Amino acid sequence: MDDGTLPGDPRTPGRTGRNPGGREIPRSIRWRLFLRSLSIQGSWNYRTLLGTGAAFVLLPLLRWLHGGEGDALDEAVGRHAGLFNAHPYLAGIALGAVARMEAQGAPPEMVERFKAAVRGPLGSLGDRLVWAGWLPACLLAALVSWFLGAPYWVVVTGFVVVYNGGHFALRIWGFRVGLREGRGVGERLRDTALPRIGDVLGRVCVLLAGILVPLLVARGPALDGPGAGVPLPWIVAAVVAGAAGLWRGERVKSGAVTAVVVAAVGFLMIGWIE
Amino acid sequence: MLEAAGGVEALLLLSVLGGLLGLDQTSVGQTMVSRPLVAATLAGAVLGEPATGTAVGVVLELFHLVVLPVGGARFPEPGPAACGGAAAAVALPGPEGLAAGVALGLVWAHLGGATVTLLRTWNGRMVPDPTADRVTAAAVRGSHWGAISVDFVRGAALAGTGAAVGLLVVPAWIGGWPLDARATAGLLATAVAFPVGAFLRMFGGWRRHRWFVAGGAAVGLVLVAVA
Numbered sequence: 001m002d003d004g005t006l007p008g009d010p011r012t013p014g015r016t017g018r019n020p021g022g023r024e025i026p027r028s029i030r031w032r033l034f035l036r037s038l039s040i041q042g043s044w045n046y047r048t049l050l051g052t053g054a055a056f057v058l059l060p061l062l063r064w065l066h067g068g069e070g071d072a073l074d075e076a077v078g079r080h081a082g083l084f085n086a087h088p089y090l091a092g093i094a095l096g097a098v099a100r101m102e103a104q105g106a107p108p109e110m111v112e113r114f115k116a117a118v119r120g121p122l123g124s125l126g127d128r129l130v131w132a133g134w135l136p137a138c139l140l141a142a143l144v145s146w147f148l149g150a151p152y153w154v155v156v157t158g159f160v161v162v163y164n165g166g167h168f169a170l171r172i173w174g175f176r177v178g179l180r181e182g183r184g185v186g187e188r189l190r191d192t193a194l195p196r197i198g199d200v201l202g203r204v205c206v207l208l209a210g211i212l213v214p215l216l217v218a219r220g221p222a223l224d225g226p227g228a229g230v231p232l233p234w235i236v237a238a239v240v241a242g243a244a245g246l247w248r249g250e251r252v253k254s255g256a257v258t259a260v261v262v263a264a265v266g267f268l269m270i271g272w273i274e
Numbered sequence: 275m276l277e278a279a280g281g282v283e284a285l286l287l288l289s290v291l292g293g294l295l296g297l298d299q300t301s302v303g304q305t306m307v308s309r310p311l312v313a314a315t316l317a318g319a320v321l322g323e324p325a326t327g328t329a330v331g332v333v334l335e336l337f338h339l340v341v342l343p344v345g346g347a348r349f350p351e352p353g354p355a356a357c358g359g360a361a362a363a364v365a366l367p368g369p370e371g372l373a374a375g376v377a378l379g380l381v382w383a384h385l386g387g388a389t390v391t392l393l394r395t396w397n398g399r400m401v402p403d404p405t406a407d408r409v410t411a412a413a414v415r416g417s418h419w420g421a422i423s424v425d426f427v428r429g430a431a432l433a434g435t436g437a438a439v440g441l442l443v444v445p446a447w448i449g450g451w452p453l454d455a456r457a458t459a460g461l462l463a464t465a466v467a468f469p470v471g472a473f474l475r476m477f478g479g480w481r482r483h484r485w486f487v488a489g490g491a492a493v494g495l496v497l498v499a500v501a
Contacts, residue, residue, distance in 0.1 A: 042301040043421035045397035052401040056418040059411055069411060078409035081402055088304055131342045132476070135306065139335060142311060148501050152328035156315045164305050206483040209474050210490020211497065216336070216466065218498045220459025223329045223363065223372050227459035234460020242467035249472020254341065254350055258380040261337075261465045265377040268461075269370065269448045 022104035025061065025179070032060040033099060034175050037092050048083050054095060055081040061099050079108050085119045087126020089170050094118045096178020097185045104182070114183055121189070129194055130170070133201030138163040140208035147215035147226045213242060285441075287320045288361065289434035292354035296429015299353045300343065300390070301422050308353030310334035310379065317360035317437070327360035330375040334359060336466035337380060339473045351386030354429045358382045358436020362444045369458035370451035374444050376462060382436040389428050397421045 040053040055077050062080075066072040086094050094115060101111050142159035146152070181188045217238045220227040230238070291313075298308040307313065311331040318327020334352055341349045359379025363371040400420060402413040453461060477483060 039302045039418075039422065041304070042425070043397050043401050043418045044300060045394050045401055045421075047398040048401060048404060051404060052397075052414055052418055052421075055409075055414045059415065063411070074408060074410045077411045077414055078402075078404065078406075081409050081414055082404035127342070127344050131344060136339060136473070139309065139311065139339065143332060143335060146328070146332050148497060152315060152325045156312050156328060159309075160305070160307060160312060167305065202477050203483060203486050206474065206477050206486040207490040209470065210487040211494040212490075213467075213470065214491055214494035214498050216463050216470070220456070220463040221329055221333050221372065222455055222459050223326050223369070225325070225329070227456060229456060230460040230463055231456055234457065234464055238460070238464040238467040241464050242471040245468035245471020245473075246475050247471070249340070249468060249475050254337070254469070255384060257337070257465075257468060258350075258384055262377045262381055264461070264465075265373045268452060269374065269450070 023065070025099060025103050026064070029060050029064055030099075030179065033057060033095065034092065034172075036060070037095060037171070037175065040091050040095075041088050048081065049085040050088075050091065051080070051082050051084045054084045054091070057091075057095055058099065058102070061102060065102060076102075079112070082112075084115055086122040087130065089130055089167060090122045090126040090174050092171055092175035093178040093185055093189070094122060096175045096180075097182050098178075100179055100182035106183070110183070118186060121186075125189075125194060125198070129198040129201070130167075133198045133205065134166050135163065136205045137201050137208065138166075140205060140212060144208060144212050144215065147212065147219055149226060152225075217242070284320055285434060285437055288317055288357045288437040289430040291316055291320060292357050292433015292436075293426040293428075293430035295353035295357070296351070296386075296432065297422065297426055299351055299429075301425045310338060310352040310356040310359075313353045314356035314360040314375075314379070317357040317433075318364060321361060321364045323360075323364050326363050326371070327356075329372055330359045330363045330379060331356055333372070333376045333462050333466060334379045334383070337376075337469050338383070340469050340476060348391055349387055350380075350383035351390050351432075352379065352383040353386075354433040355379050355382035355386050355436055357433035358440040361437040361440030363440075365441045365445045366448065368451065369453060369455045370448060373451070373453075373458055373462065374448065375440065376465075378436065378440050378444060382432065382439075386429075386432050389432060393421075393425060393428055396424065 036057040036059075040050055040057050043052040043056070044050060045052070058080050059077065062073055062076045063069070066076055080098075098111055098115065101114065138159055142155050145158065146155045177188055178185050215226070217235050218230060220230040220234070222228070295308040295313050297303070298305055307316070311328070314327040314331030314334060315324050316327070318324045318330070321327075334356055338350065338352045343349060356379050359375040359382070361375075362378045363375030365371065366374055401417045402409040474487065
């Protein structure tokens with residue numbers, strides 16, 4: 001019966017499960033889960049995706065729950081080594097919730113249904129928020145600052161510090177929310193501002209890219225910093241190339257772009273084009 | 275050229291750096307020090323010219339803005355590749371160094387992407403089969419750590435070979451460079467303008483965000499004039 005409570009849930013006195021009353025996960029275990037989550041993609045593969053990584057992350061908890069190495073541990077590990085996927089920065093939401101569910105003795109089927117339900121939303125949310133939002137926004141800000149003449153160490157350090165400030169804030173928040181909310185984390189996610197933040201970051205990216213384009217076209221890159229100015233014919237060529245990318249860029253594979261660039265550079269080096 | 279850049283020790287350091295960058299790309303951390311902007315700077319620092327590395331990294335970054343590491347997508351891997359690009363730029367004085375470094379970085383990034391695909395296929399064979407009767411904790415631990423170790427070696431090999439090509443092969447191959455610094459900057463600006471345009475299209479481009487694009491461009495023009 002699925003009435004929203006779990007065996008051992010203090011809201012339903014008298015019901016018992018594998019861990020009556022649930023167990024408070026020790027702080028040391030929680031730390032180990034979080035640190036291991038940084039390597040959840042270590043064994044990424046086309047068959048189980050993050051499955052093996054998720055099982056690896058949960059190992060300290062499962063070992064604690066099942067009294068060390070043995071058949072009970074292996075059975076629990078086997079349940080978690082199946083297909084699973086999520087954005088790496090948001091996987092902690094799912095794993096934190098799973099950890100809480102396991103500690104409360106949730107039936108395995110319930111845990112599996114939960115994992116299957118969250119992996120899609122966590123993946124798409126993370127892609128929009130991070131890969132298409134926070135990451136390009138931070139990169140574009142760094143690139144704009146370089147083209148404005150900022151010292152290289154300011155550009156690089158600024159990017160690493162600012163980006164990872166947001167990165168780790170998201171990971172820590174997600175893990176804590178998952179641990180706290182358990183199975184109810186889905187409802188909590190619906191109330192967050194993360195999707196709206198993703199939309200705002202998208203607009204920031206477009207704004208920064210707009211700022212970057214004149215700097216790139218007018219100054220161009222040089223070995224010791226932004227160039228002293230690009231000759232007019234090349235400015236025209238860059239504007240045309242940019243417009244072509246805006247118009248048809250998504251249809252051209254990056255390999256084709258690489259081939260054209262390498263061919264041009266190669267011919268120039270060998271001296272075939274003057 | 276190898277001795278001038280720091281000798282075999284530099285190559286070994288770049289290989290280790292490449293291994294760490296390869297891990298950061300996907301397996302461990304994903305702190306984005308594996309982005310070409312940072313990776314090339316670090317490689318340049320190993321070779322004594324961090325600013326040169328940053329210049330290579332800036333251009334490679336512009337090429338890879340459109341590359342999103344989404345799920346099982348196959349994409350170039352610019353992090354370890356940036357080590358080779360930085361090495362070529364350090365080895366060749368003048369604007370040809372930047373062009374050669376970018377070209378080498380692009381080629382090696384695609385090579386890196388191919389090795390990532392191979393690694394993920396290999397991982398699929400090594401991890402425990404979840405449908406098997408028994409999946410042991412030891413098997414999960416071993417396969418996970420094994421995959422991480424192989425990824426490190428992969429990144430190290432990629433960076434090491436790229437750096438060797440950049441330091442030894444590219445300078446020997448170059449016959450001349452007909453463009454001055456400004457024209458080279460123009461060539462590279464033209465080359466990256468296409469992927470930058472594609473990047474804008476990814477967000478809906480002109481139609482969806484015309485005011486942001488126009489506003490940003492206006493700010494950029496002002497900055498070109500005054501900064």
